[in-house]
Amino acid sequence: MSGEQVMSGPPGIAPDRVEHAARILRAGGLVAFPTETVYGLGADAENVGAVERIFAVKGRPPTHPLIVHLGGGHQLSEWVAEVPDAARRVADRFWPGPVTLVLRRGRRVPHAVTGGVETVALRVPDHPVALAVLAAFGGGVAAPSANRFGSVSPTTAAHVRDGLGADVDYVLDGGSCAVGVESTIVDLTGAPTILRPGGVPREDLEHALGCSVSVRATSAVRVPGQHPSHYAPRARVVLVEPDQVLGHAEHLAARGRRVGVLVPPEFAADAGSRAAHRIIVVPHSTAQYARRLFGFLRDFDRHECEVIVTSVPAPDGLGLAIADRLRRASGPRT
Structure with missing residues (x-):
């Protein structure tokens, strides 16, 4: 067809x-x-x-x-x-x-x-x-x-x-x-x-x-979504601790990288003064974050970012699913 x-x-x-x-x-x-x-x-x-x-x-x-x-x-x-x-x-x-x-x-x-x-x-x-x-x-x-x-x-x-x-x-x-x-x-x-x-x-x-x-991150029972690298944008995803996101992004930007940043909401007030190619502040609501997560990753690709710096949320409620997607998006690529 x-x-x-x-x-x-x-x-x-x-x-x-x-x-x-x-x-x-x-x-x-x-x-x-x-x-x-x-x-x-x-x-x-x-x-x-x-x-x-x-x-x-x-x-x-x-x-x-x-x-x-x-x-x-x-x-x-x-x-x-x-x-x-x-x-x-x-x-x-x-x-x-x-x-x-x-x-x-x-x-x-x-x-x-x-x-x-x-x-x-x-x-x-x-x-x-x-x-x-x-x-x-x-x-x-x-x-x-x-x-x-x-x-x-x-x-x-x-x-x-x-x-x-x-x-x-x-x-x-x-x-x-x-x-x-x-x-x-x-x-x-x-x-x-x-x-x-x-x-x-x-x-x-x-x-x-x-x-x-x-x-379980891995299992003898094969199911979708367990590949080490999955849900990945073209940009490389780097995960750091929440209080290190902006600093690590500035470090990469100073080395000439086109950096996208997913900023934890508690650090939103500091985001505007930092150097990065593209900055997105994560929503306070994990439901909103989950709904928009893949759109955020696509947005960074659309703006031709080379690397995305972010952290994972607490593993409760939908935060567990968001953390899983980000960890696999940052996984080793072949």
Whole structure:
């Protein structure tokens, strides 16, 4: 299929756009669509050829699993070998919403989706456009973020167009994503474990499950978002302590580097007097920070910064997800 023009418009759902997207999915094409987290690059999860095309378009390793998006929690049992009580509790509490469950793969799930492993990641997105497409399509849609592998995730349709261009058959414009970071991935094949922090905080999961939930940076269970370098802008990201951000940025600027700075809010008053090519003050609200994080990173690239200096927030609430994205954005690149 050849690429089609992005159809812009308000976040409302136009039936003809939704049905057009569903037709493309049925034909084995790729559709970029909005979710509450980031834009996804979707294909029929049961069409191996379409799924393999996702990997080719993104440049994504075939061993890196995809998330299957469902239209409702009632479909969960169709895609997994069994539904543990913990999975039902999390789904009932947070779906539709930014949490992904890792469970034992059902026969319906091809190994192309799971990267060859016997677990599958599933979620129900909380976005009217995504839910309308899933309802019209009727099946599961495998969808990673709609960008090249390892780069900054897209939170607008324009980001998708800029990053993937004509490699996508259709882009549904649903406005800016409300959450701004990917879903929390929780492994429920054993003791509840967060494998990727995201839009549902650890504290909320613990409350719903009535037990502690550990967080692992790496795991034997392969899931999206665990690559050491991920979510990365073109500029190199350097992480320092909060009180060292402005000083380190000045040091690099004095050496002739084009420096972008993400300034912690408590040091905002000092930011205007410091030397840097581009300075952005982090919002006080972690929800606002998460929503705008990927936009900030893209802004630094747009201003041709060579290096971005920042710090990570406290690892509570959405701060845990923001810290994860920044650490991986600063990871070693090949």
